[in-house]
Amino acid sequence: MTPTGSESTRLAIVRGNSGSGKSSVALAVRSHLGRTCAVAAQDVIRRTILKERDVPGGVNIGLLSTVARYALDNGFHVIVEGILHAERYGDMLAELAADHRGRTGVYYLDVSFEESLRRHEARPQSGEFGAEHMREWYRERDLLGLAGEQLIPSASSLQNTVARILAEVFEQRYEREPDPIDPVVLGSAVRE
Template identity: 50%
Template sequence: MSEPPTLIIVRGNSGSGKTTTAREVRRRYGRGCALIEQDHLRRVLLREHGGLGDDAVAPAFLTGTARAALEAGYHVILEGILHTREYATHLRHLIESHPGPVSCHYLDVSFEETLRRHRNRAEPIPVTAETMHDWYTERDLLGIPGEVVIPESAGLDEAVTTVLHGSGLAARAALTPCPTRCRRCQEKAGEPGNP
């Protein structure tokens, strides 16, 4: 039996670089890795506001989506602010129930640096510094064994390398589970240059 897929959690405050890091990790890894972005699922799919406490659907929805992708054989990168006050119980349950490797990373960036990075984005989100301050939680760690803190002094390449190697994904072959199920992908796999 092959090794179960890897679960990677990348967390941090708004503007910490977590989305850019997670996207680059997946790009460098290749096919077979699902990227689950908190902002997309919560804001776009559910159109749910943050801070709803026990009434929020997003925490169970995100971890349920991650679980479904893992069970289908995909490595999963789950990224977002994922505040412990709303997500810790769901994330810990996901981690404890996953039979494969788990790697948690927290981008620890000061509030001043998150503002600077936000201002330098190609497309900054339309929020004020005051709103970002309301969202900001200093060093909001999950407190699980092996959680890796990536300091703000780390550049993108260092953060991506830390996640790829710390999770073990750098040593795993990139291959979507699709070829084992899909005739079209099986046919493509036989063509030169198609994984």
């Protein structure tokens, strides 16, 4: 155990399948928080920086942890986001969550394959890969099994998901009112 961050830093781990909306959620939360928040994105580290395939024991796993810890240790709040399959990233994420001194929230965007595919069609990278690759990557409810891990259903709008994470992890109110028809009830889902 190597403690990281401080009592005042916040860590949000946002996971889900391709097309589930994790990057949109992370960027919207960061947009609200501004320069006090870093996003450690699996795709940026694995695909852009390292050009590494997602393999067991990949270098990106350690680098993702290092980036998150470095930012936390320097006073930034951090959002770690990505597909982050439990079988490959679970140990690292569990250690990061356990080692973080501040408030931590762990979220899984629970979106069906069909809905992920529908959302993917509206993304800029929709031409880079399609249904066949997404089916290979898809894991239904690929939970980490960490205490306090929360499922966010596909019925939760982007706005309400962002509001929920901001309230639960960062103790901040979203500037816009949550969508009143969203069925998700906001509740405490974080570890202090």
